[in-house]
Amino acid sequence: MADLVTTSNFPNPDAVYVTLIDARRGLSETDAAALDARLVLILANHIGDLEVLRQAIGLARKTGKNNGAQGK
Amino acid sequence: MTGGRKAIYHYGYRRSPDQDARQPVRHPVVVVGAGPVGLTAAIDLALRGVPVVLLDDANRIGEGSRGICYAKRTLEILDRLGVGSDLVRQGVTWKLGKVYLGDDLVYAFDLLPEDGHKMPAFINLQQYYLEKALVDRALEIERIDLRWSNRVSALEKRSDGVTLTVETPDGPYRLATDWVVAADGARSTIRDLLGLGFEGVTFEDKFLIADVRMAADFPTERRFWFDPPFHTGQSALMHRQPDNVWRIDLQLGPDADADAEQKPERVIPRLKKMLGERPFELEWVSIYRFNCRRLARFVHGRVIFAGDSAHQVSPFGARGANSGVQDAENLAWKLAAVLSGDAGEALLESYDLERIQGADENVGHSTRSTDFIAPHSPAERALRNAVLDLARHCDFARRMVNSGRLSVATVYDSPLTTPDEENFAGSARLGAPVPDAPVRTRAGRDGFLVEQLTGTFEILHIKQGARPQAPPGVKLTVIGEDLQDSAGLLAKRFDASPGATYLLRPDQYLCARWRTFDPDRIAAAHRRALGR
Numbered sequence: 316m317a318d319l320v321t322t323s324n325f326p327n328p329d330a331v332y333v334t335l336i337d338a339r340r341g342l343s344e345t346d347a348a349a350l351d352a353r354l355v356l357i358l359a360n361h362i363g364d365l366e367v368l369r370q371a372i373g374l375a376r377k378t379g380k381n382n383g384a385q386g387k
Numbered sequence: 388m389t390g391g392r393k394a395i396y397h398y399g400y401r402r403s404p405d406q407d408a409r410q411p412v413r414h415p416v417v418v419v420g421a422g423p424v425g426l427t428a429a430i431d432l433a434l435r436g437v438p439v440v441l442l443d444d445a446n447r448i449g450e451g452s453r454g455i456c457y458a459k460r461t462l463e464i465l466d467r468l469g470v471g472s473d474l475v476r477q478g479v480t481w482k483l484g485k486v487y488l489g490d491d492l493v494y495a496f497d498l499l500p501e502d503g504h505k506m507p508a509f510i511n512l513q514q515y516y517l518e519k520a521l522v523d524r525a526l527e528i529e530r531i532d533l534r535w536s537n538r539v540s541a542l543e544k545r546s547d548g549v550t551l552t553v554e555t556p557d558g559p560y561r562l563a564t565d566w567v568v569a570a571d572g573a574r575s576t577i578r579d580l581l582g583l584g585f586e587g588v589t590f591e592d593k594f595l596i597a598d599v600r601m602a603a604d605f606p607t608e609r610r611f612w613f614d615p616p617f618h619t620g621q622s623a624l625m626h627r628q629p630d631n632v633w634r635i636d637l638q639l640g641p642d643a644d645a646d647a648e649q650k651p652e653r654v655i656p657r658l659k660k661m662l663g664e665r666p667f668e669l670e671w672v673s674i675y676r677f678n679c680r681r682l683a684r685f686v687h688g689r690v691i692f693a694g695d696s697a698h699q700v701s702p703f704g705a706r707g708a709n710s711g712v713q714d715a716e717n718l719a720w721k722l723a724a725v726l727s728g729d730a731g732e733a734l735l736e737s738y739d740l741e742r743i744q745g746a747d748e749n750v751g752h753s754t755r756s757t758d759f760i761a762p763h764s765p766a767e768r769a770l771r772n773a774v775l776d777l778a779r780h781c782d783f784a785r786r787m788v789n790s791g792r793l794s795v796a797t798v799y800d801s802p803l804t805t806p807d808e809e810n811f812a813g814s815a816r817l818g819a820p821v822p823d824a825p826v827r828t829r830a831g832r833d834g835f836l837v838e839q840l841t842g843t844f845e846i847l848h849i850k851q852g853a854r855p856q857a858p859p860g861v862k863l864t865v866i867g868e869d870l871q872d873s874a875g876l877l878a879k880r881f882d883a884s885p886g887a888t889y890l891l892r893p894d895q896y897l898c899a900r901w902r903t904f905d906p907d908r909i910a911a912a913h914r915r916a917l918g919r
């Protein structure tokens with residue numbers, strides 16, 4: 316079973332950030348959220364490992380300001 | 388939940404001699420509720436030699452329509468009870484499902500892509516026809532004492548049984564019984580009398596369910612739409628039933644006004660948007676909200692819950708009556724074995740275990756389907772819509788589109804099963820009902836394997852040399868002697884080799900198998916399957 320990679324996976328992290336920013340530039344909040352949702356699904360399928368996905372969700376919830384503790 | 392149509396079958400209340408007895412008359416089994424589940428339980432028990440008193444608070448069936456889709460496994464059970472083939476003839480057979488996004492087909496499934504099974508993947512049939520067929524069958528069986536307009540109103544537990552108070556048009560009487568099968572539906576009186584919780588999820592969305600009579604040449608398929616042009620932003624489902632009746636489900640969202648939405652002046656325009664100018668008549672209309680929940684345990688001493696009284700699901704996946712009928716068949720042979728002394732009461736723990744597994748599977752599937760169809764929050768809806776948007780383009784998303792995963796038999800992870808020691812391929816699985824296959828009888832008649840099974844413990848043995856001797860209490864069928872594997876499919880589905888031996892439970896579930904016939908191993912597996 317693979318573990319979630321949290322060390323940098325890209326030689327050029329800035330390029331990754333710019334690519335993701337470019338994808339949402341000019342989009343409304345709703346459209347950006349919809350894009351993110353599609354992106355999450357596409358990437359989740361590409362990863363193809365439910366355990367890694369669970370770890371990623373755990374990390375995302377733990378690190379946010381609304382850390383998900385009040386969500387369900 | 389109000390229906391429009393009047394009941395179509397009426398039955399008379401008849402006074403029972405039990406009502407004149409000074410002391411409560413004692414019976415081995417009382418089944419409470421003559422819905423599909425109580426009727427199945429009563430018939431199966433009676434065919435196994437157990438006398439049954441079957442009580443129902445109504446004196447009619449057919450008010451309003453509910454279930455329509457009956458799955459292959461249910462049909463096999465009903466066939467063993469003597470009504471399956473007639474129901475298949477009466478019903479509409481189907482196996483294809485199509486899911487549309489707007490106008491576009493995004494996903495299709497075939498529920499039974501292989502031949503060589505007696506029963507189809509599914510039939511559609513109005514639930515009142517199913518109930519009518521079961522009532523007719525019950526009335527043929529002398530061991531069943533079916534009492535209409537008998538409503539259970541109180542229950543008193545004794546150490547070795549239960550005393551029930553039953554209300555009738557002639558006033559109340561008391562009835563003593565060793566066992567109660569509580570098949571009294573989702574609003575179970577018995578569950579309330581025992582003070583049992585019924586916890587789960589309630590979905591806020593309301594659904595309009597209509598049965599419409601019209602001449603139409605729509606395909607005989609399950610068709611489901613997300614966001615169709617005729618019902619924007621919501622979902623719709625359409626199914627064919629016999630008598631030119633079509634079932635239509637329209638999602639209305641959480642804020643719909645149930646009373647207003649039920650009025651013809653509201654319903655008819657909605658349906659016209661879907662059906663066009665084609666003339667139609669409303670058979671029945673109702674507004675539902677759905678629940679997915681179950682009891683924590685189904686066996687409570689001498690009171691055993693089955694069907695909707697034990698678990699409730701949303702209709703997406705057709706898992707309600709289908710799973711209830713499977714509860715009834717799981718319970719019937721076990722209770723009969725306990726009553727005859729073949730097994731101890733401990734066997735009933737396996738009913739709890741196996742059917743809770745079944746319920747969890749059914750509740751899980753129907754909850755996930757309903758979550759998909761009716762998301763709980765705007766954030767959940769955004770993700771659902773993302774799946775739908777992607778479904779037009781990629782396979783992975785099409786496979787996430789969930790409009791209902793249709794009922795199949797649960798594979799039990801059960802202590803009654805003897806684990807494999809040898810390898811077996813094929814579609815037969817331990818803890819599952821045996822797959823069907825074409826066979827030819829000694830008399831040269833072509834038929835199917837499952838219809839040949841008699842509802843006892845049974846060995847299927849692939850002929851190899853002399854006919855072996857089965858242990859007591861187990862019927863032996865030699866393939867290649869008693870039955871011929873006429874299409875070669877039995878061998879394939881069972882991964883059979885000469886000498887291979889399969890032990891089937893009375894409910895046709897495979898509980899042990901070996902490559903050779905070994906009487907000691909068979910006897911041990913038989914004892915284990917009886918919980919001994």
Ligand SMILES: Cc1cc2nc3c(=O)[nH]c(=O)nc-3n(C[C@H](O)[C@H](O)[C@H](O)COP(=O)(O)OP(=O)(O)OC[C@H]3O[C@@H](n4cnc5c(N)ncnc54)[C@H](O)[C@@H]3O)c2cc1C
Pocket residue numbers: 419420421422423424425442443444445452453454455456457514537538539540570571572573574575576577596675693694695696702705706707708709710711
């Ligand atoms: C819109 C809709 C669509 C559905 N579609 C499907 C489908 O396609 N396939 C499927 O498998 N399922 C479907 N279902 C579910 C199915 O209708 C139920 O699961 C099924 O009726 C349950 O059977 P039951 O015998 O457990 O309970 P019920 O059918 O509710 O029967 C219970 C009986 O007990 C009697 N009773 C109640 N209280 C007492 C009392 N105190 N004393 C005596 N008698 C009593 C009642 O009169 C009733 O006759 C659908 C349900 C709905 C609402």
